[in-house]
Amino acid sequence: MSLSCIIIDDEPNAVNLLEVLVHQNTKWQVLGKCYDALEAIAFLKENKPDFIFLDINMPQLSGMELAGLLSHQTKIVFTTAYSEYAAESYTFQTIDYLLKPITLKRFLAAMQKIEQYFENHQPKTNEQATAGSNYFFVKSGKVLRKILLEEIQYFEGEKEYVRMVTPMEQILIYRRLKDIDDQLQPPFVRVHNSYIVNTKQINKIxxxxxxxxxxxxxxxxxxxxxxxxxxxxRIF
Structure with a gap:
């Protein structure tokens, strides 16, 4: 799969290793290499890679601080020597979390995960969008239940699961709110770290x-x- 990325890391050796792994094992294009967060911010204003490799422990701004400044549409693969940031990293648009030193085996696993992510999130054709725009199936126990999108009022993230609310019921879905957000289009809009709303169901703002x-x-x-x-x- 052809993808574009940039590498953000203050350690030249780490940047070089990632660049070699990318060139030797993928068809991806490395658009640029940035050695601190400010350089990365300037670069991202002019370039739109599919995703970024982002180190966490950097001077001036850490990778976590930088991630908080980026568009929530920016996809991130964190690279770090510290495992304790793993849970926090998934509050952003994180595809994977690579612990240093990055081995070939771990990079190849990440490569598969990254390419699978973009395969799953390719823009739908008009025909696909029309066919899948009015319902989806939710796993409830051992049953797949058909849910009409127009009936959903909102989704509420609650730790390891999401609560889907309709006028008639509430259903727990064991997925992250971010993953559900990636699959939805307007009238569904993310309005908070914990909520996605159906704008057709809004009474007032x-x-x-x-x-x-x-x-x-x-x-x-x-x-x-x-x-x-x-x-x-929709405002007159």
Whole structure:
């Protein structure tokens, strides 16, 4: 698969190793190499790689701090010698978490995971989008239940699972909210680290809160601009 990436790491040897692994084992293009977070920010303003390799322990701004400044659409593969950041890393658009020193075996496993991610998230054709736009199936116990998208009011992330809410019921889905967000399109919009809402089900928006039925849902600054851009299309 042909993908583009950049490598962000303050250690030249680590950058060189990743570049060699990419060139020898993939068809990916390394668009650039950045040795600190500020250089990376400037580079990303002019370039749009499919994903970034991002070191965590860097001067000025850490990889985690940099990730918090990037668009939530930026896909990240973290590279670090520290395992304790693994859980926190998945609050971002993280595809994988590589511990240094990166071995060939671990890189190849990451390569498969990265390419599988982009295969699963390729833009749908018009025909596919139309065919799959009004329902999906949810695994509940040993049963796959058909759910109409128009009936869903919102999704609420709760640690290791997501609560899907309709006027009639609430269903627990054992997936991350981020993964569900990646599969949905408007009228579903992420408005908070813990919420995705169906804009068709909104009763009102007031004081940075959304009201759906009896539920009050906060709008976070992180997602506010994207949410309001969708809502703006419906304001007279």
């Amino acid at each position: 007031q004081d940075n809160h959304i009201y759906i039925a009896n539920k009050q849902i906060p709008i976070s600054e992180k997602f506010k601009d994207k949410f309001m851009a969708v809502i703006q299309q």
